Amino acid sequence: MATSKLQALWNHPAGPKTIHFWAPTFKWGISIANIADFQKPPENISYLQQIAVTCTGMIWCRCSTVITPKNWNLFSVNVAMAATGLYQLTRKIKYDYATEGEAAVENE
Numbered sequence: 001m002a003t004s005k006l007q008a009l010w011n012h013p014a015g016p017k018t019i020h021f022w023a024p025t026f027k028w029g030i031s032i033a034n035i036a037d038f039q040k041p042p043e044n045i046s047y048l049q050q051i052a053v054t055c056t057g058m059i060w061c062r063c064s065t066v067i068t069p070k071n072w073n074l075f076s077v078n079v080a081m082a083a084t085g086l087y088q089l090t091r092k093i094k095y096d097y098a099t100e101g102e103a104a105v106e107n108e
Helices: 002-011 019-039 047-066 072-107
Strands: none
Touching (some): 019 072, 047 072
16 A cells, blocks of 8 residues: 555656756755744845745745645745745844834933
């Protein structure tokens, strides 16, 4: 039974014999790098980079559901990209508003 499932995966139109498998698989590197950056101080986070990661994830989530063949690897990597990008943007925004509030208090 396991052999037939592996053979079905191998012969799938989005299986390992096609670019439809390898492109999203390597795209996981972006999400993994973004997860590694969770330890980065918020002042070092780039708004433009995280907006690009988030928007790319959101746009391609939609596209991955309407293309043929259905590519759930592409969908899942883009969900991860959107989620990690939103998390990083939230960290940056919270940090910027907190430091603005501290600066306003110091100026009074």
